[in-house]
Amino acid sequence: MLSRPPSSVIVVGSGIVGAATAYFLAERGIDVRLLDTSAPAAEATGAADGAVSVASKRPGPIMTAALKGVALYGKLADKGLFAGAFKRRSTFIVAISEEECAVLDAHSAALASAGVKVEILHGVALSRKSPALSPRARMAVEVHGEGHAIGYQIVHRLLSASGIVVDRNTSVEGLSLVNGGKRIGAVVTSRGELRADAVVIAAGNGSARLLGLGDVLTQRKGQLLVTERAPALNGSLPGAIMSGRYLLSKGSQKSTHTPPPRGLGLVIDPLVTGQFLIGGTREDSGSRETTDIDAVSRMLADAVDLVPGLSGVRLLRSFAGVRTAVADGLPIVGQIPGLENGFVATGFEGDGICLGPIAGKSLVQLMCGDEPDLRLSSFDPGRFADCGVAA
Structure with missing residues (x-):
């Protein structure tokens, strides 16, 4: 030292x-x-989804670090350094199947035990809070106090x-x-x-x-999408939408299954520009210069399935980033x-x-x-x- x-x-x-x-x-x-x-x-x-979030974390060192990370963003925004660059909002983890509901019940309890403010929404309360969600949405966990920032x-x-x-x-x-x-x-x-x-x-x-x-260090690729501006639909989403499946893709829930070479987990983030950022994949191989039609089409189909209004919104850009993962x-x-x-x-x-x-x-x-x-x-x-x- x-x-x-x-x-x-x-x-x-x-x-x-x-x-x-x-x-x-x-x-x-x-x-x-x-x-x-x-x-x-x-x-x-420069190719990240920009989530300043604890929503997908399970209790442990990463969740503790994420809680402190979100708090620091808030302090630096209030100080002026990140003012206008850090968007405060909730994250809604949405379940559309009985299996995902069970995952969300357990995950929300884990978040709450770590001091994270969560709210479970069903039925009318859910449709009122986020009217753009598909009627197939059976429940959602709102994780309060989250945020979004563009890395660059x-x-x-x-x-x-x-x-x-x-x-x-x-x-x-x-x-x-x-x-x-x-x-x-x-x-x-x-x-x-x-x-x-x-x-x-x-x-x-x-x-x-x-x-x-x-x-020890490996490259992990992620593909993401950006849409055109759709201010009305954007304004109807009170926060980021995360599919329950994302928890499995991110490794926040224990699983007996070997992770696939390409994991798909859906996050739809309404940007301050009126656009939507849609992600993403988790891949153990591939170049950051390339995206592929299989990944893009599957992400778009999943996004429309969860937020039907996106069917009328055009895709402007697909891009990829290669992140550094640890064993x-x-x-x-x-x-x-x-x-x-x-x-x-x-x-x-x-x-x-x-x-x-x-x-x-x-x-x-x-x-x-x-x-x-x-x-x-x-x-x-x-x-x-x-x-x-x-x-």
């Missing part, structure tokens, strides 16, 4: 996690250099407020170690060696190569084993928008000797024996 707070830090990766880390470092007056192989929010952050907008706010200019198109080729391999002496880049008191690896999928975690399902946040000035924050998969700011803040607190807002023990890089940097 650092003997004193650093006066300078290099952050590798300018997605939401790296940008948040840089922001909270700069807020303390620490000199920050932020590097990226391409541009800010160019990868997973949040990154822009963080970088603008901190005055940090990203070193774009700067690839990190390796880390040069000193003091018998116990300290990062320099970051070796395509533009030469750079030095700072500490280094943070927040490079998403690029973190695997730098930290020797090729067997045990938990992100990696903390000090790199064996390196007194090396830190990492990666592996947030589909939760990066929600957890990015709170993770960045907590990592900076750790680096500066303060008690982190998040308990980072569950996310400790040391739980993987191979995590480190080759000399």
